[in-house]
Amino acid sequence: MKKYICPICGFTYNESVGIEEEKIKKGTKWKDMPSDWVCPLCSTKRVDFLEEAIDVALNEKVPFSEEGEASTLRKLSIKEMSALCSNLSKGCEKQYRNEEADLFKQLSEYFKNKGDFTKDASFKDLSNLIQKDLDTNYKNAKNVITKSGDRGALRALVWGEKATNILSSVIKRYDKKKNELLENTNIYVCEICGFVYIGDEAPKICPVCKVPNMKIVQVKRR
Amino acid sequence: MHAVRNIRLCTKDCLCLYVCPTGATDTESGQIDATKCLSGCRACVDACPSHAIFLIPDEYPLQQKKTNDVKKALLTLSESKTRQEQLALTITKTSDDPIVRQLAQALSISNRLLAEDVLREAGYMLPQSQNVKDFLQSLLDTPQPEDFPIKTVEKLLSIL
Numbered sequence: 264m265k266k267y268i269c270p271i272c273g274f275t276y277n278e279s280v281g282i283e284e285e286k287i288k289k290g291t292k293w294k295d296m297p298s299d300w301v302c303p304l305c306s307t308k309r310v311d312f313l314e315e316a317i318d319v320a321l322n323e324k325v326p327f328s329e330e331g332e333a334s335t336l337r338k339l340s341i342k343e344m345s346a347l348c349s350n351l352s353k354g355c356e357k358q359y360r361n362e363e364a365d366l367f368k369q370l371s372e373y374f375k376n377k378g379d380f381t382k383d384a385s386f387k388d389l390s391n392l393i394q395k396d397l398d399t400n401y402k403n404a405k406n407v408i409t410k411s412g413d414r415g416a417l418r419a420l421v422w423g424e425k426a427t428n429i430l431s432s433v434i435k436r437y438d439k440k441k442n443e444l445l446e447n448t449n450i451y452v453c454e455i456c457g458f459v460y461i462g463d464e465a466p467k468i469c470p471v472c473k474v475p476n477m478k479i480v481q482v483k484r485r
Numbered sequence: 486m487h488a489v490r491n492i493r494l495c496t497k498d499c500l501c502l503y504v505c506p507t508g509a510t511d512t513e514s515g516q517i518d519a520t521k522c523l524s525g526c527r528a529c530v531d532a533c534p535s536h537a538i539f540l541i542p543d544e545y546p547l548q549q550k551k552t553n554d555v556k557k558a559l560l561t562l563s564e565s566k567t568r569q570e571q572l573a574l575t576i577t578k579t580s581d582d583p584i585v586r587q588l589a590q591a592l593s594i595s596n597r598l599l600a601e602d603v604l605r606e607a608g609y610m611l612p613q614s615q616n617v618k619d620f621l622q623s624l625l626d627t628p629q630p631e632d633f634p635i636k637t638v639e640k641l642l643s644i645l
């Protein structure tokens with residue numbers, strides 16, 4: 264059984280699955296498909312589809328091998344592995360794969376606890392890194408990603424830059440007012456995009472990612 | 486395709502049991518039995534008054550290819566965000582001022598989310614993708630400290 268992929272939108276026809284909605288039965292061979300059949304997602308013609316040679320051919324190798332093209336990319340740090348695994352855990356939850364979600368969470372915690380928390384750290388150090396993100400990192404990333412036309416990545420940058428601008432302003436405000444900034448009010452974080460809000464009540468919807476405020480959680484004082 | 490129930494939305498009026506031709510919705514676990522569910526029948530989806538059931542694909546399309554330039558740009562950001570998370574966490578662990586800890590806690594959560602989002606877009610959107618499997622395999626293929634949870638990684642590789 265083979266698979267055929269739409270070069271435009273990526274829709275995959277799998278001979279072993281068929282297409283229920285179009286009454287194309289399981290096991291229907293590609294050559295036996297109606298000649299006027301078009302991609303159900305983007306209407307690309309059947310002749311333009313590509314046979315999927317091997318699964319991995321479309322999956323670029325990840326940045327872990329030391330050879331070839333990928334060697335220009337570095338390994339992920341322990342801290343990044345923790346964030347990667349916590350995100351994969353959420354990804355599994357969304358697919359109702361609870362066992363996998365738990366396992367990724369365990370891995371994420373393992374990496375998180377491996378962090379080094381002994382070095383001095385201050386809000387000033389944070390603010391320096393934030394400034395660098397805003398001055399150069401987001402700008403560079405935007406240039407590269409706009410050229411590539413990667414919409415998902417661009418979306419992440421747009422939200423990320425907004426949320427980072429807000430982090431920058433939060434730290435500046437704290438620098439001026441010190442504890443008075445938070446003493447008689449609350450602080451919230453949007454669980455979707457990382458937007459931080461200081462005020463008595465969370466906004467109705469997140470101004471950055473537009474999620475309703477049930478996803479904007481309060482961070483308690485301990 | 487198979488049906489799943491969002492237990493947080495389910496109002497337990499059980500119309501899904503009434504319409505399901507196979508009894509797949511009739512379980513003690515609260516979740517629909519995927520092995521009994523007919524691919525894409527959706528009778529329960531349409532019958533549920535609380536919009537608590539929907540169909541999810543058994544297989545997702547392959548991960549879109551990411552160019553190395555895009556990945557590099559995103560990894561520059563994930564590096565920075567995870568460093569900020571670590572700084573903020575350090576403050577939560579070392580400061581004796583509850584307000585300082587509270588602010589640092591909020592900053593650490595925010596930075597974790599920002600890091601997650603760029604890493605996800607760097608080619609790790611789907612947990613079952615080849616990229617993720619390669620990542621897990623690379624953990625097994627490189628030397629790890631003694632307390633490394635090898636079993637967890639092996640289990641994941643076997644069920645993903």
Ligand code: SF4
Nearest residue numbers: 495496498499501533
């Ligand atoms: S029909 Fe919907 S609300 Fe009723 S029991 Fe089934 S899932 Fe729950």
Ligand code: SF4
Nearest residue numbers: 505522523526527529
């Ligand atoms: S989709 Fe059909 S077979 Fe599957 S659980 Fe719902 S009613 Fe039952």
Ligand SMILES: [Zn+2]
Nearest residue numbers: 453456469472
């Ligand atoms: Zn948000």
